[in-house]
Amino acid sequence: MSPTAGDHSYRDFIDVQQPMYRSDTELLDELTEGDRNTPYELANGRYRENVIRLQLKDLRRLGLARRAGHEFYEITEYGEDVLRDAEPLPLSNGLFDVEAIVPEKYPSDEWRIQDFSEIDGPTIKRINYDIIEDSTEVYGWVRDSPERTRTRIRGVADTDIHRLIREFPTHDPLPAQCAHWVRAFTGLHFFPDANHRTATNTLEYIVEQNGGPATDLIRPEIRRVVLLSKYTRTLKTDNRFNTLWERDEHFYLWYRYFTRALTDQLERRRPDDPPTELLDSCLQDIRGRLAEFGE
Template sequence: MTRAVPSYRDSISPDEQAYITDRHILERAAGQSCVSPRQLFGSRHRENVIRLQCRDLSRAGLLREKAHEVYAITDLGLESLPEAPERMTDQGMFDLQSFPMYSLPDEKWRITDFSILDPPTIKQINYDEYAGDDQYGLVRNDRQLTQRRIWNIKNSRLSRLMREFPTHDPLPKQCAHWMRAVAGIHLFPDANHRTGMNTLQILVAESSCEVELSISEEVEWYVLQSKLIRHLQANVQFDTLWKRDEHYTLWHRYFRAELCGEEHRHQTQTDISHLRTVLNHARERKEGFRATS
């Protein structure tokens, strides 16, 4: 089983080429008027983790967000660079808890433990959807090929989602990020939304959260909108994980309503059947474009 990970920062190994340190981020920010996770990640580092580091450094008062995902170093950040032995490890990572401004949501309002899930379990959840649903989309109309595609998903991809998950965000944001990731990357041939929602229910039920995640009748509208966004707007890759784009915003509205008691407020009163027609048209156009390109 995957070990319990109380913080995404535990996954950061500064010695590995994929990651950069908090010190490195501040040094880059000190030399420019502003920086973004995209600028910092270059072609080798994991942008999705840098994105979370920037948010945390901003929480601690070391960076200031000037615009969406655009950061500038603060006076405190500049002061903390030369020497901060009591606040920084030898590897250049800050002890963020040592900064008075830094605070996190209560653990009862966050998912911090993925030990209940591992890659084979997530695959099994998707396979169960395949086995129990005659409408599961087959790969090339081949059941054996579809089964192989489900079980051949690389464990490392699923492990990375859990290991680098934004553990410092409040629960509604975490749920939105998880649904965007599972549905957006589209790891499985079909039933990615159901797999995302089912795994979330397990995580919330087994975590320290004192709420229950139910699935309302409203979810069908959100799933259709999510599919439209994925086909027409979003481009979810591992490096763009944890971005707060249209796809994330859609699911954040859903989970705020389900977990915080807010009213579901659809931006449009579009009929479900009309949404399905639009989605099918978008899929046909996309497939037609692929066939001619």
């Protein structure tokens, strides 16, 4: 069963009575103090950093906070006025009705993903499982055992996948959403293999269900981008649930790709230098060396 029904916002699932969430007004209070200014600091090891990351972006949309550096936020004078009730805004349980207040700051409905009602954990696991069953696809077995591999896939927690869906950045434009989805799936690496293929296959399905340009998502150059993504994930980034929706090198790699794919922008750099086959060979060598180092 899908964790959502119809269109949703990540904010629909923020329950400030639960110990893992903070209200918008609490975050503004903290920014007023000036001691904690980043999602990591505001989470303080207790709250969901990835949700706070999205809340801060929405507070910025409202003009209540400004970004003073990478993931570093400060309260604005307007934010201080709102906090003192000098400039009242629609508020419920400490959460602002952001989309009603500044609808012009949001992408059009056809340019973002909001409806996940046709996708859930079992469906996504089935999509990964189907790659095993497809004789034309290559899948890396767990300890050379197809049965152990299937067991590992079945063991992926539906609740983890559903968390991605519930807390997805529904307020971002489509190219950024696509990049976040692929970064999340490949970074968290839910499955023994084919995480990139599962990410892009499910993304096509979700975008199609939302009436978006699903047929534009997969282009021939994606094979090279997948290789670069594997390099980035292996050597440069640390993707965890708390760092979801962070805009790091892994995100921007996919953001550039989906921006080109969805808006027909030209790649101005040399797209095939060095050759893709050489990149693939080097990646396999790096993985082998890292495996030896870890033994």
